[in-house]
Amino acid sequence: MDRVKQLWSKTNRWHRVIFILLIVELRLLPNHQLGFQCNDPALSHPFTGDTISWKWLLATVALLPLVILLIVERVYNKDDSERSKQQALCWYKEYMFGVLINLTLVQLIKVLVGAPRPHFFDTCNPQEAGSCTGSEYVSSYTCLKAHWLSQSDKSFPSGHTSLALHTGVFIAYYLHQRTKHLVRSKAVLSAQVLSILSAVYCALSRITDHRHHWWDVLAGAVIGVPILFYTLQTSQVTSQSDIWND
Template identity: 60%
Template sequence: MHRILDRVKFCWCKTNRWHRALFLLIIAELKWIPGNRLGFECNDPSLSHPYTGDTISWKWLIAVTALLPLALMLVVEKIFHKSDDRKASTKRALKWSKEYLFGLLVNLVFVSILKVLVGEPRPHFFDTCGPKEADTCEGSEFVPRYTCTKQGWVAQSDRSFPSGHTSMAVHAALFVAWYLHRRLTLPSHTLTVRSLQATSVLSGAACAVSRVLDRRHHWRDVLAGAGIAVVGLQFTIFRLCKNFECPRETELKNGIDDKKINETGESPTALHDNANM
């Protein structure tokens, strides 16, 4: 047993953060971790909606949330943050995009694990699961254990909480909005930035609302997905992307401050206070 554990530790140490996150996502999606099923109330109207599909498919959502921020950052860095090194702006955009994608992956891992651990029935539970216990239960009797008769739809039936669509959409929307706030700071860009930020945030909100209207999630699932996105975004922006600060810009700012100190013998804060006196 010890040899097996040592082997697992050795293999784990040889992997990087991407391998580990993908591994956790795979075992969650394949339900290789102990899961749960919340059960259901007989004749529960909130679980009796028909399955109608997705307004926004997984493929479309992944394509937009993965590629749109990259395209936006490439354009902004190339046009508005030109450097003496022509490749510097592209490198910045690619680096931040990579960190963003990793943050999005971590977000998805947490959502997938919670889906398995909670096991909440979706609004179309009776339609896509067809639990055989529903034929014999009466009134509002609670059924803690059930067996789906539509085996091909099991994965679609009991993974409502939290909403993965919402979490990804909100993560991407707020990331774009904050990036624009940090990297397009000139007064002449204010109207453009506000318009793009509003479009981004409203798009994320529209995706969240569509999950409820499609009867794919309950409202609490959508709110939980948005909350996970907000928390994960703190990690993505401030830890991974360093709040979109460039080393050269920071060094230049510090250099200006040092120059002021050398010339006057006072710190920039003292100069500012003296100017206001």
């Protein structure tokens, strides 16, 4: 055990989080499943897809902040392009580390909880639903649509909400930190408001798409924003310029 602790202490912080994420994604942890109540209206919505797909979300999460960082830092360090690039990468590194923690924690909770989605009956079509009556609780079930299983029992918490708010709040916070010594403009304020509203729109779309319950979305928000500020504060990115070299 001491040898394991020693090895863990020597690993890079990125490697630690990636290691945990791989354990989750490779399904090395037991996949828990919550049961359901027969004819539960909260689980009886049709599956209609996503207003904002995972591909669009991940592309936005990865690329949009980087573009904003490069532009703002170039304006902030007009006479030193190398420094502007370094500063942008400092911020981006800490932001993406928070995204990685965010994604890992959300996926871990999804596996450990195994909560049915609002379209559970449609995408899972549990065999037991045909024989249960009233409000009987079914603790164990078998999906007849096995290929939809991953879409059926990973409702809690909302990963879309967690990542969207993480990104939206980061952009607003970053613009505040890097422009507070400059002349404030309506463009900056508009960008901050737009980033927050876009994240909120993404979160609300998960409810209107019947992909998550409202409490899943709330939990995603509670996870996403604190992780952002935790990673930024522990890295002291707002006052250091050599974070990229750690």
